[in-house]
Amino acid sequence: MKKKLVSIIMGSDSDLDVVKESCEVLDSFDVIYELDIVSAHRTPAKMYAYGLALKKKKVQVIICAAGGSAHLPGMIASLTTIPVIGLPIKTKSMNGLDSLLSIVQMPPGIPVATVAVNGAKNAALLAIQILSLHDDLLEKKITKYKNNLKKLVDSKSSNLLKVGYKKYKV
Numbered sequence: 001m002k003k004k005l006v007s008i009i010m011g012s013d014s015d016l017d018v019v020k021e022s023c024e025v026l027d028s029f030d031v032i033y034e035l036d037i038v039s040a041h042r043t044p045a046k047m048y049a050y051g052l053a054l055k056k057k058k059v060q061v062i063i064c065a066a067g068g069s070a071h072l073p074g075m076i077a078s079l080t081t082i083p084v085i086g087l088p089i090k091t092k093s094m095n096g097l098d099s100l101l102s103i104v105q106m107p108p109g110i111p112v113a114t115v116a117v118n119g120a121k122n123a124a125l126l127a128i129q130i131l132s133l134h135d136d137l138l139e140k141k142i143t144k145y146k147n148n149l150k151k152l153v154d155s156k157s158s159n160l161l162k163v164g165y166k167k168y169k170v
Helices: 013-028 044-053 072-079 097-104 120-134 136-163
Strands: 006-010 033-037 061-067 084-089
Touching: 006 013, 006 072, 006 120, 013 033, 013 061, 013 084, 013 120, 044 072, 061 072, 061 097, 061 120, 072 084, 072 097, 084 097, 084 120, 120 136
Parallel strands: 006 033, 006 061, 061 084
Antiparallel strands: none
């Protein structure tokens, strides 16, 4: 069995609609990951054991999705030295601002990289960029991905300049 390079955990199964975008990006780059539900508030013993076991499993990057009070990313970051990427989930009451602020306002010594609210694709891409520091194949794949983004924007720019804004189709 191959080692899982990325661990993706979410505080609730209601986060899966967003988190699946991270899975899809990691799948497209052939990055092996694990996915689980670990609640900082409802399963604290599981969270503690899970966080401590990540090093033994050779996980290299962790994506933690959480909404509301969003303690999961910070709590996991407090248990390991593995880089943690916080993925704030949009909430009904505050549109994810509560999640974002809970994740980004970590105390000194417990860093959590944080992406945009529902920014699952960027969470996965950041994980890939971290992994690519020691993986030449992934570095080539992420470089190609970014070059394709540039080509796409250049194509749209050329089209806009050619047809003008009135005829441009978005």
